[in-house]
Amino acid sequence: MGRILRTALRRSLNQVRHVTPVRPGAATGLVAVVYADVEADFGMLAPPVALHSPAPVALAAxxxxxxxxxxxxxxxxxxxxxxxxASVSRSNTCPYCVTVHSATLEGLTTTTFEDVEAWADRSSPVRPFPVEQLPELLGVAVAFHYLNRVVNVFLGDSPLPANAPAPARRFLGRFMGAGARGDRPPGTSLRLLPAGPPPADLAWSSGHPVLGDALARVAAAFETGGSRALAAPVRDLVLDELAAWDGTPPGLSRAWVTDAVADLPAEHHPAATLALLVALASYQVDDDVVAAVGGDDARLVELVSWSAFAAARRMAGLLHRATEV
Known part of the structure; x- marks a missing residue:
C-alpha cells in the first residue's frame, strides 16, 4: 500500500490546476535540485511544493x-x-492540507493536541507549549497560512484519487507518519536562496538559529517575484487591505473585492481581484478569476505566491500578538 500511495500522490501532479508543473523526469537546474531535496526529506514529491515549479525561485522559496x-x-x-x-488548514478551509496533516499526526501519535490547535486557530491566546518553541510554531503557522492559500488555488480537495479504497486514509497516515520520523538537520535549504534583509514583521523569528535567516530569504524571493507579477499599485492595495484586516474571513460574497479594486485603473482589476482573494479569501478563487488574469504560468505562480505570503505574514503577526507569553 505504501508504494501505491506514493505513486498515487506523485500522480496527483495531474490534479494541478491553471499551471503545468515540471515533471520529475524533465526537471533541470534549480527545479531538479529542489525536487531531489523534497524527495529526500519529505519522502515524496509533494504536489503543493511541485506546483510552484513554473517559477523556480518560488519553488525554492x-x-x-x-x-x-x-x-x-x-x-x-x-x-x-x-x-x-492541521489546525491552521481547517481555519483556512483547505481540505487537501487538513487531510494530509491530520493523517500525518495520526500516523505519528495517538495523543491529541486540542490546546495547541486552539492556539493555532486563535480561538485561545494561551500558549500551551514552552516559550522556546514559539518561533518554530509561528513558523509553521506562516508556512500553512501560505500553503493553504496556494493549494486552494491550484489543487483540489483531496490528495487521494476519487476512487481510492476506504482504508487509504489510514494507510496515508502510516505512510506520512513514517516519513515524518527521524532527525533532519535545520538549514539545508538555505543554499537554495540568497540571503535577504530580516523583515520587521518577522522579527519574532530573529532569535532562532536558522529560522530567521530562512524566512528572510523566503520573503526576499517572494517579494522579487511579486514585483514582476504585480504592478506596484496592486501590491500597495493588497498590503493596505491586509494591514486593516483582523483575520476574519470575509464570507461568501465577493462584493468587498469589487469595491476594493474600484479605484485602480481597469487594466489592474483582474490581477488585483485575484491577489486580494488569495490573500483574504482563497476559497473564493474560481476558474474565471484566474482566467481573467492571463499571462504565463510563471507569472501566475509568482502572483499567487506573493499574495499568499503577504497574508501569511499578517496572520502570524496577529497570532504572535495574541499569544500570552
Whole structure:
C-alpha cells in the first residue's frame, strides 16, 4: 500500500490546476535540485511544493519555508507542528492540507493536541507549549497560512484519487507518519536562496538559529517575484487591505473585492481581484478569476505566491500578538 500511495500522490501532479508543473523526469537546474531535496526529506514529491515549479525561485522559496518550519528538527516536536499545520488548514478551509496533516499526526501519535490547535486557530491566546518553541510554531503557522492559500488555488480537495479504497486514509497516515520520523538537520535549504534583509514583521523569528535567516530569504524571493507579477499599485492595495484586516474571513460574497479594486485603473482589476482573494479569501478563487488574469504560468505562480505570503505574514503577526507569553 505504501508504494501505491506514493505513486498515487506523485500522480496527483495531474490534479494541478491553471499551471503545468515540471515533471520529475524533465526537471533541470534549480527545479531538479529542489525536487531531489523534497524527495529526500519529505519522502515524496509533494504536489503543493511541485506546483510552484513554473517559477523556480518560488519553488525554492516554498520548499525552504516548509522545510525549515515543519520538516527540520528543532525545539518543537514534529507531532506538535503537525497539529498546528492541521489546525491552521481547517481555519483556512483547505481540505487537501487538513487531510494530509491530520493523517500525518495520526500516523505519528495517538495523543491529541486540542490546546495547541486552539492556539493555532486563535480561538485561545494561551500558549500551551514552552516559550522556546514559539518561533518554530509561528513558523509553521506562516508556512500553512501560505500553503493553504496556494493549494486552494491550484489543487483540489483531496490528495487521494476519487476512487481510492476506504482504508487509504489510514494507510496515508502510516505512510506520512513514517516519513515524518527521524532527525533532519535545520538549514539545508538555505543554499537554495540568497540571503535577504530580516523583515520587521518577522522579527519574532530573529532569535532562532536558522529560522530567521530562512524566512528572510523566503520573503526576499517572494517579494522579487511579486514585483514582476504585480504592478506596484496592486501590491500597495493588497498590503493596505491586509494591514486593516483582523483575520476574519470575509464570507461568501465577493462584493468587498469589487469595491476594493474600484479605484485602480481597469487594466489592474483582474490581477488585483485575484491577489486580494488569495490573500483574504482563497476559497473564493474560481476558474474565471484566474482566467481573467492571463499571462504565463510563471507569472501566475509568482502572483499567487506573493499574495499568499503577504497574508501569511499578517496572520502570524496577529497570532504572535495574541499569544500570552
Amino acid at each position: 516554498s520548499w525552504a519555508l516548509l522545510r525549515e518550519t515543519l520538516v527540520a528538527s528543532g525545539r518543537a516536536p514534529r507531532a506538535v507542528k503537525e497539529a498546528v499545520a
